[in-house]
Amino acid sequence: MAYPRHPERGPGVDQRVVFLMSLTIGLAVALTGALWALADGSAAKGPRGAAPTALHVLESPETVVEMPSPATSLPPVMLHVTPVADPCAQEAVQQALAAGSDEAVVAAFGGGAAFRSAVSAGNAPCIDLADPRREWAVVNKSRPLNPLDFAPAAFGDPALVVDDAGSLRADVAPALDQLSAAADAAGVGRIALASGYRSYATQVQTYSSQIQQYGQAQGDALSARPGFSEHQTGLAADVVSCAGGCGDIDSFGGTSAGEWVAANGWQYGFVVRYVAGQSAVTGYDPEPWHLRYVGPALAAAYHDGGFATLEQFFGLSAAPAYLG
Numbered sequence: 001m002a003y004p005r006h007p008e009r010g011p012g013v014d015q016r017v018v019f020l021m022s023l024t025i026g027l028a029v030a031l032t033g034a035l036w037a038l039a040d041g042s043a044a045k046g047p048r049g050a051a052p053t054a055l056h057v058l059e060s061p062e063t064v065v066e067m068p069s070p071a072t073s074l075p076p077v078m079l080h081v082t083p084v085a086d087p088c089a090q091e092a093v094q095q096a097l098a099a100g101s102d103e104a105v106v107a108a109f110g111g112g113a114a115f116r117s118a119v120s121a122g123n124a125p126c127i128d129l130a131d132p133r134r135e136w137a138v139v140n141k142s143r144p145l146n147p148l149d150f151a152p153a154a155f156g157d158p159a160l161v162v163d164d165a166g167s168l169r170a171d172v173a174p175a176l177d178q179l180s181a182a183a184d185a186a187g188v189g190r191i192a193l194a195s196g197y198r199s200y201a202t203q204v205q206t207y208s209s210q211i212q213q214y215g216q217a218q219g220d221a222l223s224a225r226p227g228f229s230e231h232q233t234g235l236a237a238d239v240v241s242c243a244g245g246c247g248d249i250d251s252f253g254g255t256s257a258g259e260w261v262a263a264n265g266w267q268y269g270f271v272v273r274y275v276a277g278q279s280a281v282t283g284y285d286p287e288p289w290h291l292r293y294v295g296p297a298l299a300a301a302y303h304d305g306g307f308a309t310l311e312q313f314f315g316l317s318a319a320p321a322y323l324g
């Protein structure tokens with residue numbers, strides 16, 4: 001059986017190859033010589049190829065001029081291939097991500113501060129800040145939920161709610177209960193949920209009625225557009241103080257419970273999402289009552305690092321307004 005063969009090279013081709021090789025070697029020799037000459041400081045010093053040595057030139061009996069030692073080799077080429085540890089490559093991170101255990105993911109990164117710095121440095125490709133199922137999800141006026149009609153998989157009701165507050169994500173409800181109990185133990189009264197999860201459909205209704213009533217600009221200021229509300233993640237809780245009777249959200253910031261929550265909420269996994277002086281970043285006026293659950297580890301890093309917005313925490317762009 002005949003196999004296809006490459007055409008034989010003729011002698012002319014071989015000669016050209018030899019010529020090119022000779023030329024290459026010749027150029028290399030010439031270049032090396034030139035480098036040696038440069039390294040010596042003068043093409044006239046010593047025979048080419050001789051091992052160079054430091055020279056001491058005696059100009060006068062009193063003066064000894066020390067000449068720089070010529071280079072004996074070319075500097076090494078730096079390739080800048082220093083390996084950067086990828087936290088996402090760790091098995092513990094991958095397992096925790098697959099199991100949906102956000103706290104375990106953060107722990108596997110080395111804690112909240114390590115997680116934050118890896119994510120904000122762009123060194124955590126497995127962490128998606130747009131994933132609304134995660135404690136680290138960031139939703140704002142330029143970062144809608146994806147999908148737009150997202151809903152959490154499971155819900156839970158806090159022990160203390162006012163009116164038709166709705167629910168929270170299943171693991172966030174007990175965290176709010178802990179916060180409430182701790183506030184009560186600290187003497188500022190209990191904390192109740194006034195508004196939790198809001199579905200996409202609810203938000204469509206709320207938003208369109210606000211727009212109808214007040215117009216686009218004021219409607220946007222009063223209510224998030226459907227698919228852009230943190231409440232749709234199940235991670236946001238509007239809370240009120242229940243010392244004696246329960247107050248309303250507008251008065252919460254001025255209560256001792258409001259102050260206590262701002263100072264201590266992080267210990268239970270909550271941060272105050274919209275604080276004074278940050279409207280240009282968050283796109284919202286201050287809302288002392290709007291708590292956002294990020295989990296205890298991230299909340300501790302947020303508190304310890306003195307952060308005021310999630311955007312700043314994760315190194316994201318400010319979102320002062322809707323893009324369209």
Ligand SMILES: [Zn+2]
Pocket residue numbers: 231236237238289290291
């Ligand atoms: Zn809210």
